Amino acid sequence: MEKIRWGILSTGRIAGRLADTLRSLEGAELLAVGSRSLEAAEAFGEEYAIPRRYGSYEELAADPDVDVIYVASPHSHHYAHTLLCLEHSKHVLCEKSFAHNALEARRMAEKAREKGLFLMEAMWTRFLPHMVRLRELLAQKVIGEVRVIQVSMGFRAQVGPEHRLLNPELAGGALLDVGVYPLSFTSMLWGKPERLDSQAYLGPTGVDEQAVLLLGYRDGRMAALVSSLHTPTNMAAYLYGTEGYVEIPNPWYRAKRLVLHKDGQAKTLECPYEGHGDQFQAIETMNCIRAGKLESEVMPLAETIAIMEVMDAFRAQWGLRYPGELVEGQRTAGEG
Ligand SMILES: NC(=O)C1=CN([C@@H]2O[C@H](COP(=O)(O)OP(=O)(O)OC[C@H]3O[C@@H](n4cnc5c(N)ncnc54)[C@H](OP(=O)(O)O)[C@@H]3O)[C@@H](O)[C@H]2O)C=CC1
Ligand SMILES: O=C1CO[C@H](CO)[C@@H](O)[C@@H]1O
Structure with a gap:
């Protein structure tokens, strides 16, 4: 080869x-x-x-x-x-x-x-064995129809205001750094949401340090997501279906097992891998x-773009614009 x-x-x-x-x-x-x-x-x-x-x-x-x-x-x-x-x-x-x-x-x-x-x-994270297994399980309707997704990604970033995580010049903030993972996860399963609600805390540098994101889909399906740069969260993910639920243990985005909860029983499905992932x-x-x-x-480009559109919409709700971001009519970023 x-x-x-x-x-x-x-x-x-x-x-x-x-x-x-x-x-x-x-x-x-x-x-x-x-x-x-x-x-x-x-x-x-x-x-x-x-x-x-x-x-x-x-x-x-x-x-x-x-x-x-x-x-x-x-x-x-x-x-x-x-x-x-x-x-x-x-x-x-x-x-x-x-x-x-x-x-x-x-x-x-x-x-x-x-x-x-x-x-x-x-x-x-999309390419890891537990995500492949999850997609298979859901396609087989093992927990019926998934109605609610609950997933968070939060840690405490102990960095100064110049660091990329907090610096607006470097497009800092929890949404683009960690919120994108739960959003991409939900998108992988359900596509683009129809309705968006949120609460965000913008810190001293003006970027979102923490947010709760609510996504609404057709037929009453919904997702509740958390992204944070100053609060460590329990990063387990839950997919609640009409006939049971799947738990992805902390840290859900790189877990090596899934837990299937059904008929009052919990079954662990091992999804091992070596290396960084x-x-x-x-x-x-x-x-x-x-x-x-x-x-x-x-991970198609149309989906990446759709996820960016959702993040644009959340930032618009919060009034958060980045200094260098490209705007319509501009040829290159930073031209103003
Ligand atoms: N997949 C994952 O699990 C992770 C993904 N990421 C993503 O990777 C990217 C980088 O993150 P991370 O490695 O943590 O960041 P770091 O701050 O550790 O590294 C960023 C690197 O970018 C280069 N760079 C270019 N321009 C600038 C600039 N103006 N200011 C600072 N650095 C600059 C520097 O390399 P040099 O000096 O050599 O030019 C620098 O070392 C982000 O998009 C982040 O979201 C981050 C962590 C985990
Ligand atoms: O992608 C990422 C995964 O988690 C990190 C925290 O440990 C983030 O800062 C990073 O950008």
């Missing part, structure tokens, strides 16, 4: 996790890393045995031997960095949240299609590239 040659854009925390995964993943070659500083690229390259190290993202994107680039910069920069890679004819796996807003996400998708390149949001999205990326597919059926 011919190896897919990867480049990694940025040397942050999550970039290191995928680098660690890629260096021992069958069919992958971790060829290059790009950073805003050559020192950081050198140190990262040393740590993860990456032969080519660049002191700019432009040089990484221009490397003719790189097939696909993992964009792992802050949310605020996904649009510009993804377009940079696509312009240089690279396939892209871009971290969540995919962009500031749906407009940027649509432009990214259009560019990928125009260039005939693969593009996917790195919603890694991000290998499954990398495998999907490589499979799609090899098959000449421009997007993944598990």
